Amino acid sequence: MATIKDVAKAAEVSVATVSRVLNKTGYVHEDTRKRVETAIKELNYSPNEVARSLYKRGSKLIGLLLPDITNPFFPELARGVEDEVQKQGYRLLFGNSDENIDKELEYIHTFVQNHVAGIISATDQAGKLNYQHLKIPSVFLDRASDGEFSVYADGKEGGRIAAREIVQRGSRKITVLKGPVHVQPAQDRFQGALEVLGESNVDFHVMTTSSFSFQEAKQWAEELFTKYPEADGVIASNDITAAAVIHEASRLGKMIPEDVQIIGFDDIPLSSLLFPSLSTIRQPAYDMGREAAKLLLSQIANKPIESQHIKLPVTFIERNTTRKVDNNG
Amino acid sequence: MATIKDVAKAAEVSVATVSRVLNKTGYVHEDTRKRVETAIKELNYSPNEVARSLYKRGSKLIGLLLPDITNPFFPELARGVEDEVQKQGYRLLFGNSDENIDKELEYIHTFVQNHVAGIISATDQAGKLNYQHLKIPSVFLDRASDGEFSVYADGKEGGRIAAREIVQRGSRKITVLKGPVHVQPAQDRFQGALEVLGESNVDFHVMTTSSFSFQEAKQWAEELFTKYPEADGVIASNDITAAAVIHEASRLGKMIPEDVQIIGFDDIPLSSLLFPSLSTIRQPAYDMGREAAKLLLSQIANKPIESQHIKLPVTFIERNTTRKVDNNG
DNA sequence: ATTGTTTATGTAAACGGTTACATATAGTTT
């Protein structure tokens, strides 16, 4: 690999001059610039980011910490982040925390040691480890966080919408899946649904599901229909769980949506390929990722920031696990 | 952030001594070591990776390049890579190439500029841009690559298995979905299936699907059943496509597996939650990721390497989109 | 007592960039 010294020698100038043409700073004569540029091309030189980061005390890297990329909600988020960050010349240092505080700390540490320019984190430990004293710009994704920058979807409203829609479409014995207690967005949805259901004239049950894993989703679906065989509506905590519920209901020979209506949450890409295709509350995952990246990059560039918090709207995607409602209704 | 100098001052030694205790190299008196260690703790010091990388000309970073993390096959791969790499003290610099050569080059460039210790790439451009002249240890994932290190699943055999199973279970008019031509593993599967189908006494058609996108999957599924309404067996190019086929078949009122059998490829986590749950050829994605990481890390550590190529076996996961075959059959 | 080895520590040069500062020439003003 050629270094700036090699270029300087080839162009018969000092390294300072080369650095000047590289960064377009200070004065440099047109002729010299050309000589330098030629040398750069000839040597196929490109500056060493590590050296640059060392002097500048800051790199072109962004740390991205997700709970688990294997959960289908996160790839879209990650992609949103990547696309925006990449567009602005930054790259991603990526890790999964598994919602485990030690792993999270380990990654934060890595981020610091590698001089990342900023951090985007979608973890629940947020409060506990105080990103603020890190003095590194950060934004929290998929989690509202009071004193800090954050981008999230309106989970509570999502829960309300889900409840309203399912009630309006005729379910009277509804089971709502609560989702893991430590996952804030899941709790928001749950609260929203509860709020509406409480005000409605319907029976409902709550079932807690302690994780978002594929394995367990199946078991919960089974449990659901043994415990509440007469349920005619299910508000799932996310689309994976909803998929499991569709699966189990179909296995039991229930007609969807005639016998049971099901509403999911997230709108992961596969939702529309399920059969029946899943009606769900959509979180704009990709956009959330992008917005988070934009917000972070604005901070880094010291651009003016309109708001520390970006709450993205959530929408009801009507597909075929809910009944149609006539337009006059 | 405290630097090594601060520690040296606090412990009343030179930076060299601090560095010695940090790296456990050379001689250092027991008492001095203790003083240094105390100073490190007091100042909450931890070495700057950037400076270290600069001197060492190599970081603790691994570049990971995937086509698109949004395709459900890749998160598992990525996770396998991450877990292994992380275990051995390395971190991930991550990017999506979209199978686009410019993006790929851009990322390779980033990797080089950031002194990554190694690269894991799951792209098809491999040959074209010659990772070898990079002089950075690399392994190719999900792609066989002749002169280079690679980890992949036995796609051809997978195709054979799929064909054998579907024929054995009674399908006589089979449609095989070909998958994008530029995706090598998809072609391997296709070839394998073709090989067996050619030798069998069955009718079959080939339909090309030019991408793995969710959107288009649906359209192809529709096209499939309008073009070949009498098909009683479908070998899909991957599980997403298979999901779309299940969806469409169900929509048309076909019984699965009685009227049509469907076999997918990959065994993405959601496959078992589809209804009917999907019979598929499983690629051990997570293990592939881990193996790739192990292979790379062995190279980096100059450990002896048994083989440049690791071909992982593929297995038939029998679920409910294929008929049962009696054990005496 | 002299020499050689082992242990312990420090000094300074690297790694590859950026930039403050010094210097020099050319072109403008007065």
Place this chain on the structure above:
DNA sequence: AAACTATATGTAACCGTTTACATAAACAAT
């Protein structure tokens, strides 16, 4: 002609580590 300014370039310090080399004390061997 003197003084000032704009342009052009170089020198060297710095970012925070690691390590080759130098130095010195302690101890052992002759």
